[in-house]
Amino acid sequence: LDDSDIKQALQPNLILSVEVDELHINAGLQDRVVQVYGGIVCMDFSKETMEANGGHGDYERLPLDYDALPPLWLAFVADPSDSGRMH
Numbered sequence: 001l002d003d004s005d006i007k008q009a010l011q012p013n014l015i016l017s018v019e020v021d022e023l024h025i026n027a028g029l030q031d032r033v034v035q036v037y038g039g040i041v042c043m044d045f046s047k048e049t050m051e052a053n054g055g056h057g058d059y060e061r062l063p064l065d066y067d068a069l070p071p072l073w074l075a076f077v078a079d080p081s082d083s084g085r086m087h
Contacts, residue, residue: 009056009058012029012033033057037059040064041059041061041062042060043057043058044059
């Protein structure tokens with residue numbers, strides 16, 4: 001399958017529905033949008049946009065100049081709160 005089979009803007013909702021409804025994995029739409037579009041993505045989930053688009057937001061992949069990024073750090077919690085059986 002590719003973007004000609006399923007419109008790219010619809011793919012995140014489809015993936016999320018499979019993860020939540022079929023696999024019972026707690027998941028969020030924003031993560032699915034980034035996976036589909038890759039890189040840094042501007043996302044508009046306003047009520048007006050979601051209604052106008054038939055249930056999905058407006059997504060735009062932004063250009064990224066890796067050399068312009070500041071040093072990045074990864075933070076994690078050793079004992080996180082429970083976000084579901086699987087996440």
